[in-house]
Amino acid sequence: MAHPTALRRFDWLTVAFALGGLLLCYYLVPLVSLFLSAPPAAVATSLTQPAVVNATTTSLLSAAVSTLVAGVFGLPLAYWLARAETPWTGAILAAVVLPLVLPPTVGGVVLLTVVGPNTLLGSSAAAAGLPLTRSFAGVVIAQTFVASPFVVVTAKAAFEGVDRTLEHASRSLGKGRVTTLRRVTLPLATPGILAGTTLAFARAMGEFGATMMLAYYPRTMPVQIWVSFISLGLDAAYPVAIVLVVVSVLALIVLNTAASNPWQ
Amino acid sequence: MTRGLRLDGVAKTYGDFELGPVDLAVDDEVLAVLGPSGCGKTTLLSLVAGIVRPDAGTVVLDGRPLDDRPPEERGIGLVFQDGALFPHLTARENVAYAATDRAQVAELASRLEITSLLDRRPPSLSGGERQRVALARALAVDPDALLLDEPLSSLDAPIRRRLRDELHDLFAALDIPILYVTHDQRTATVLGDRIAVFRDGAIEQVGTPAAVLNRPESEFVARFTGCENVFAGTVVPDGVRVDGVTLPAETARPVGTAVTACLRPSRVRLIDDAALTGTVRRRLNEGDEYRVVVDLGGVGLIAQVRPPTGRALAPGDAVGVSVSPTDVHLL
Numbered sequence: 001m002a003h004p005t006a007l008r009r010f011d012w013l014t015v016a017f018a019l020g021g022l023l024l025c026y027y028l029v030p031l032v033s034l035f036l037s038a039p040p041a042a043v044a045t046s047l048t049q050p051a052v053v054n055a056t057t058t059s060l061l062s063a064a065v066s067t068l069v070a071g072v073f074g075l076p077l078a079y080w081l082a083r084a085e086t087p088w089t090g091a092i093l094a095a096v097v098l099p100l101v102l103p104p105t106v107g108g109v110v111l112l113t114v115v116g117p118n119t120l121l122g123s124s125a126a127a128a129g130l131p132l133t134r135s136f137a138g139v140v141i142a143q144t145f146v147a148s149p150f151v152v153v154t155a156k157a158a159f160e161g162v163d164r165t166l167e168h169a170s171r172s173l174g175k176g177r178v179t180t181l182r183r184v185t186l187p188l189a190t191p192g193i194l195a196g197t198t199l200a201f202a203r204a205m206g207e208f209g210a211t212m213m214l215a216y217y218p219r220t221m222p223v224q225i226w227v228s229f230i231s232l233g234l235d236a237a238y239p240v241a242i243v244l245v246v247v248s249v250l251a252l253i254v255l256n257t258a259a260s261n262p263w264q
Numbered sequence: 265m266t267r268g269l270r271l272d273g274v275a276k277t278y279g280d281f282e283l284g285p286v287d288l289a290v291d292d293e294v295l296a297v298l299g300p301s302g303c304g305k306t307t308l309l310s311l312v313a314g315i316v317r318p319d320a321g322t323v324v325l326d327g328r329p330l331d332d333r334p335p336e337e338r339g340i341g342l343v344f345q346d347g348a349l350f351p352h353l354t355a356r357e358n359v360a361y362a363a364t365d366r367a368q369v370a371e372l373a374s375r376l377e378i379t380s381l382l383d384r385r386p387p388s389l390s391g392g393e394r395q396r397v398a399l400a401r402a403l404a405v406d407p408d409a410l411l412l413d414e415p416l417s418s419l420d421a422p423i424r425r426r427l428r429d430e431l432h433d434l435f436a437a438l439d440i441p442i443l444y445v446t447h448d449q450r451t452a453t454v455l456g457d458r459i460a461v462f463r464d465g466a467i468e469q470v471g472t473p474a475a476v477l478n479r480p481e482s483e484f485v486a487r488f489t490g491c492e493n494v495f496a497g498t499v500v501p502d503g504v505r506v507d508g509v510t511l512p513a514e515t516a517r518p519v520g521t522a523v524t525a526c527l528r529p530s531r532v533r534l535i536d537d538a539a540l541t542g543t544v545r546r547r548l549n550e551g552d553e554y555r556v557v558v559d560l561g562g563v564g565l566i567a568q569v570r571p572p573t574g575r576a577l578a579p580g581d582a583v584g585v586s587v588s589p590t591d592v593h594l595l
Contacts, residue, residue, distance in 0.1 A: 165348040168315050171335035172342040173362035174405050183361075187352050 031245065038238035046239040055224035056243060062139040062220060063147075063204035069140065070148035070200045075193065078152045079181070082159035096152045099145050107145050108213025115141060115214070138215030143204035150199040158192020159185065195255055202251040205244065266327045267292065269409050269441035274311055274321035283307050283465035285321055290409075290441040295470075296456025297445045300488065304465035305445040309411045312443065314338050325408055325441075341407030345414045347394035349386040355397045356382035363404040372400040375434075392423040399434070409441045416451060428454055449489045453477065461485045477528070479593055486526040486595070492566045493527040504594060509540065509560045512589040524595040529555070531591035532567035534577070538584030547577045558585055 046052055077096070081089055099107055115122045115132040125132045132138055162185050170180040186193075208222035216223065221240050228236035268291040275284035283304040288295070297305050310316040312323055314335035323330045330338050349358050355378060356369060363369045373379040376396045386394055395415050402410065416424045416431075432455055435442055446452050452459045453473040461468045461476060461484075469481045480486035486494055497506035499521045503513040511525055534556065542558040542565065556567045556577055565585065569577075577583065 163348070165344050165346075166350060168310075168313070168335065169342060169344065169348040169350075169401075170361070171315070172313055172338075172340060172405075173401065174336050174339075175362070176334070176336050184350055188350075 034238065034241060034245065038235075038242060043239045043242055046236075047243070049239075051219070051224060051228075052240055052243075055219045055221045055240060058136070058139065058218045059205055059221040062136060062143055063201050065140050066143035066147055066204040067151075067197050067201045069144050070151040071193075071197055074148050074151035074196075074200075075155055078155035078196075079159050079185075081152070081156045093153075093156075096149050098149075100149045100153075104146055104207065104209025105213060108142060108210035111141060111145055111210060111214060133214050134217050135215060136218060139211055139218065139220055142210035142214040143207045146207050146210055147200040147204040150203055151193075151196040154196030154199060155189065155193045158189035158196070161192065162188045198251050198254045202248060205247050205251075266324075268326065269312070269443070270322075270324040271312070272322045272324065274308075274318045274323060276307060276311060276316060276318050278307075281307075281465060283311075284318075286467060288460065288467070288470070290443060292439045292441060293457040294435050294442040294444055294455055296452035296459045296473075297443060297462055298447070298449060298452040298456075298459050298488070299462030300447055303462045305447075305462055306413055307465075308462070309342070309413050309443060309445055312409075313340050313342055313411055339405070339408040341402035341405060341410040343395070343398050343402050343410070343412040343415045345417060346391075347386070347398035347415075349389075349394055349397055349401070351386050354383055354385055355389065355393075358386070358397055359400045359404055361401060361404070368404060369400075372403055375403075376400040390423075391419045392427055395419070395427060403438075407440065409443070410438065411443045411445075413445045414447070417446070417448070431455060449477075459489075461488060463488075480526060480595070483524055483526075483595060486524075486593070491526045491528045491593075493525075493529060493532070495525045495563065496522070497525050498522055499594075503589065504592065507562045509563045511587055511592050512539070513592040513594055514589045515594050517594070526593040526595065527565075527587065527591060529566040529568035531588065532558075532565060532569075533586040534558070534567055534569055534573065534575075535584050535586050538586040540585040540587070542583060542585055544577050544579055544581045544583055546579050556583075558583055560585065 081093060102110075112133070113119065115125070115138070117123060117126060117131070117133055122132050125137075130137055132141060166184050166188070167180050170184045171177070175183065206222060207220070208226070211220055211223060212226075219227065221244050225237045225240045225244075228240065268289060270290075271286050271288040273285040273287060275282070275286070277283070281304070286308065297308060299305050307316060311318050314330065314333060325338065325340070349355070350361065353361065356373075359372055359378075359382070360366075360369050363372070369382075370379070373382055376399055378393065378396045378400060381389060381393055381397065386397070389397065398415070416428055419427065428451055435455065444452070444455055446455075456473055458470060459473055459476045460470045463484050469476055469485045471479075476485060477489050477491075480489060480491060483494055495504075495506040495511075497504040497511070499505075499513075499515055499517050499519050500510060501519055503510050504515070504523055504525045506525060511527065513525065515523070517523065540560055542560040545557040545559045545564060547557075548555040552570065554569050554571055554573065554577060556569060558565045558567055567585070575581065575583070
């Protein structure tokens, strides 16, 4: 016998999914559409064009260097933030997060006030043969600025996730701070550190705003997309866009495998 | 060279919490540090281990002041509540972390009976197994002192008892000062050559288990070590008067002195012909023992008796209560 209230019972979970599903389509349909709009043969051909090859090389190299720089300086800062008992942690963390919330073009403007061709630093560097704008160095400076906070914030959380008792145990077993870091803390924080560096790499690959301000040349992939779009139209922008989508998907795969701690 | 571990005026303040100043001397013995949670026992161990720096005072081990030495240079082994094994290493790698060679690992594994567990990772070990590995790991550095922070408290009762008994034998074979932190009076009594009762960051009493249990120096020590019958009373010619009931006691104090009488429930006997009579208020069956609350005209006396008791001890039953004067401790 049908219960009277059962007829009036509304399945809100389904409604929630239907609403959320629309958003999901909003994410996925343009991606699928991009791949459909660009015939594979055309993409393959255009991938061999010097401009595309150069942009891809520049982006991969500069993003790799930026991620390396972010790791070399960001991991120590993350470890210090996670372990130092200082009231300044909050303020320092706010400074770290600033590039994340700052519009990238504004990031470019503030960077130019320090490394621009007319600044002391910029002119001295240029005189020494290492121009900090319109150069590979400029690309790296712009990318590191916007991408390195990902390393610091994510690695800080990873270091904090390592039980300090384990570090105390290691110290009591006769191992100093550095050995403890190398043999206990770092291995346990690795999944988080990997997630942070992957996010930073992905962000560096996609960096456009600050890069445009500092280094229009050599062109990175996002700049190349914009140039192709402006000069030749949307169709010309497809191949590089597809390469960037593939890189992003690869980053997502790393994130989803690295984020799962193999020792749990 | 003076052997042993010595704490001279060691003090540490964290916000509202003050520890010490603590003075302690631990020879090649087990000192059980007994106290409720939050009393500063773990902080005390951290100070000795060098994890926390004291605000004042000195820790001396075998004649060496440890003040400026980081934890790794103190030669002090640590065993934590949950073992604190490195989760990314196997049991063998944990023990080998600080061991000198494979032979030592094998020897420690056989001593702690973990040889068959060596290739497993900590998450797959039981709580008791983890503590065995943690002990082997701590002993691998051949420490000059050993500190243990409630290593048995998260284990199930049967395993806890078994490991506790094994620790007793293991400690006897180690000729080093051992500080064993626990909140459990039974563990402290079994393992401690002496017991230091801690309260609010300070030592309340230090002594042999018998001294601490039978001659507590404060009401806190009495209650915390299981003396549940604590009454305010006054000295009368043949004992101590508590709310109209006279408990027999031996004391040289003058009649009329206000005292606190302490009587362990296990020392109360329920027999037929006794000087004191009362009524059973309730009887709780703890399995091997009964806890019986006897109403002695307003005074509720807790007795711990071993069945068979020969009588039902049902609520309302009249019962005789026998107390030896030597068992009533006066504060």
